[in-house]
Amino acid sequence: MANIVSERYALSLYEVAKDAKKDELFLSELTAVCEIFAQNPDFLKVLSTPSIALEEKQTVLKNVFAERMEPFLLNFLMLITEKNRIGLVSDMCEAYKEMYYLENGIAEVCAVTAQPMSEALTEKLRQKMCKVTGKKVVLKTAVDPTLLGGIVVKVDNKQFDTSLRTRLSEMAQQLSNTIA
Incomplete structure (x- = not known):
């Protein structure tokens, strides 16, 4: 900021x-x-x-x-x-x-994946984010192999994390809470 x-x-x-x-x-x-x-x-x-x-x-x-x-x-x-x-x-x-x-109705979206996305998948995600935000979307992509799979999408101050790393971490936390 x-x-x-x-x-x-x-x-x-x-x-x-x-x-x-x-x-x-x-x-x-x-x-x-x-x-x-x-x-x-x-x-x-x-x-x-x-x-x-x-x-x-x-x-x-x-x-x-x-x-x-x-x-x-x-x-x-x-x-x-x-x-x-x-x-x-x-x-x-x-x-x-x-x-x-803000003035031109544009949203910046950052998508992080474990592997580079294909052009078709990138375009599909951009179109989906246009519908979700109701704005034109500038899509930035990044690769983080530690995610293992899935995607992390950041829009404005929101983050949607469907990565395999996060899901495994959540499962491990649930198991440790169940056992403890």
Whole structure:
């Protein structure tokens, strides 16, 4: 959950993007920026380091992103760098995404399985979740072999766990309660 500072910056960015009818584009580009920072944590450290002059940081941002993103979004990155808030960019991105999803009737669903799901099964699950939530669904999948089988689905703050690991654990707990 993003903090209040991140939410305010994200809200300001979202309002500008929405007015310009570029809210989806900004989400895509901001997400890409956050992925770059996640893959290159030293890059974010450079932008956060107080001993490096602001002009140098802004030059680096321009060199890396000027040709890759909307000018307003680049200016936003330079502003949050100037205000020493660049370290919160991931939280800002998350808050922006939440606003975009809420306003556009989108639900993010995460499905974790023991084995990778086929394309057909993934699409079937996405369609089922669209019916359950009544929203468009962005389905993210992950693999966790420790589940043994079944599926764990997370929607909003709810989790539906039908994994074999959980069922075996529940059975073991019932047996130990029965025997004890």
